Amino acid sequence: MRDANPPCAFVSFTVEGHFFIIPDHNEGGTTVIILQNLRKDYIVDKKSITALKKIDLTIERGEIFGIIGHSGAGKSTLIRCINLLEKPTSGSVIVNGQDLTQLTSSELQTARREIGMIFQHFNLLSSATIYENIAFPLRLTKRSKSDVDKKVRELLDLVGLTDHAKKYPAQLSGGQKQRVGIARALANDPKVLLCDEATSALDPMTTQSILKLLGDINKKLHLTIVLITHEMHVIREICDRVGVIDDGEIVELGPVADVFLNPKQRITEEFVEQVSDFDFPLELLEQYRVMPESERNRHQVVQVSFLGDTTFQPVMFQVLQSLPVQFNILHGTINRIKDTPFGRLVLEITGEPADARDAVQQLRARGLQVEVLL
The missing domain is CATH 3.30.70.260 (ACT domain)
Structure with a gap:
């Protein structure tokens, strides 16, 4: 008989000089997110506004998938549908083998523990220390005090904030706040990390350091990362594949190199021109x-x-x-x-x-x- 709770595999790795041992998420199938015929409508002033139209998308385990689009194109709505912070009007959202649209409230709450999320404006608890911000999601799962302390200190090491545990968010730079956000999102060892414009509030040098941290975590943990942005340099720097969203639809999709070198849509050309250092006179x-x-x-x-x-x-x-x-x-x-x-x-x-x-x-x-x- 198959063990109902098989032993978890672990992987060891080093990030920015620190050694870690964590659960290995590189097991099972290769597809971790499936969006099928996804649609999202809003009612505004008694009128129906369609934010997403027939989105069909698959995201593979361990890849960094980027979604790029202008403001109002639907990219924030799309990423928030992946963890059902926004409930789709119709369609399926399958994450880690579960259709989230079919779960009860308690089942959805459990499923969300495997989906971490970081935000543009950090969403930290201003009255809590950095330590307490990272500990917060762990305490919701009723883990022991020693387990919480061990995990928080590991995560502080991981994001390079060991010396800032007792500080408050107001005492940190934007880049440090986002590192706290990353640590908090990783607290429950998620299989998926959603990044909602995670670097758009940061300066270029800080953005580079955050992207490097995300890339290192992705490689070592085989963590699936989905990020949205309006900045093509973020896509070029870190993503494996990209979807270009316009007016609620994915209008172009493929490996970043293919899309970057051979854009098919005018909107994609505009994004590529943002970072083109090839300006032939x-x-x-x-x-x-x-x-x-x-x-x-x-x-x-x-x-x-x-x-x-x-x-x-x-x-x-x-x-x-x-x-x-x-x-x-x-x-x-x-x-x-x-x-x-x-x-x-x-x-x-x-x-x-x-x-x-x-x-x-x-x-x-x-x-x-x-x-x-x-």
């Missing part, structure tokens, strides 16, 4: 357009995009060896999307038109994306 193309046609035919201008391992491979050198053409780099950059390197170059290919076309085909055959600009 199109006026440089004018010098080719004014050339005599006989000379212009020997010059082709292309934009080449590299992703992953090809970023550092001598692809262009290999093409140059096989064809009688010359490459002139007009513009270029190399950067990263999370852990994946990528690069973009604008090249002038000089040679006979047929050889230039062959060069483009060879670059594409080697896994590069090539767009002919002229």
Whole structure:
């Protein structure tokens, strides 16, 4: 007979120099969140306003999934539907194998212990110390005083606030307050962590440190993180996949690298432009357009995009060896999307038109994306 309460597996890890042993959430199936035909309507001045329309979405165990959209697009409503802080008008919300919309109030309260949440404005108890803020959700589960103390001190270590346990929220910086929020959200060892604009109230340097902390926790705990933001640099820095939400609908969805390098929707292009460090001056193309046609035919201008391992491979050198053409780099950059390197170059290919076309085909055959600009 199968044990009704099988022993829990544990994983040990180090975050920011501290050693921890915690329950391993990387067991079971791979899909942890399923949203099916999700819809949310509000009644405002006796009129029905639709905030979410037919959302179908799956989020895999251990991934960091980002939802990006402008204010009013529905992203906050969507993330709050995942733990039923907002009850959907229709559709299913399946988290950790349970349809939360079908649970009783007491069952939902229990299920929410496996779903941590951090907020834009921290939502800390102002009259409680940092220690008490983190201890609060633990005490709701009636754990012993020694268990609470042990867990709180582990979490203080985890988020780098050991020396601030007796302080009050008003005595902390914004970044420190958010670290308290993260520690509190992790108190009951959740399998899912929801982040509601968790960095938008922070300065860039503090944002970077919070994103690094979330990334480290994700890697070590295999914790599924869902975050919403209106800042594309957050998506590029930490997320594995992204959904772009507009007017209550997911209009684009995919791995961050694919969406970033090949946006299909205009709204996605706008978000990508927020963080694009590739600003090719199109006026440089004018010098080719004014050339005599006989000379212009020997010059082709292309934009080449590299992703992953090809970023550092001598692809262009290999093409140059096989064809009688010359490459002139007009513009270029190399950067990263999370852990994946990528690069973009604008090249002038000089040679006979047929050889230039062959060069483009060879670059594409080697896994590069090539767009002919002229």
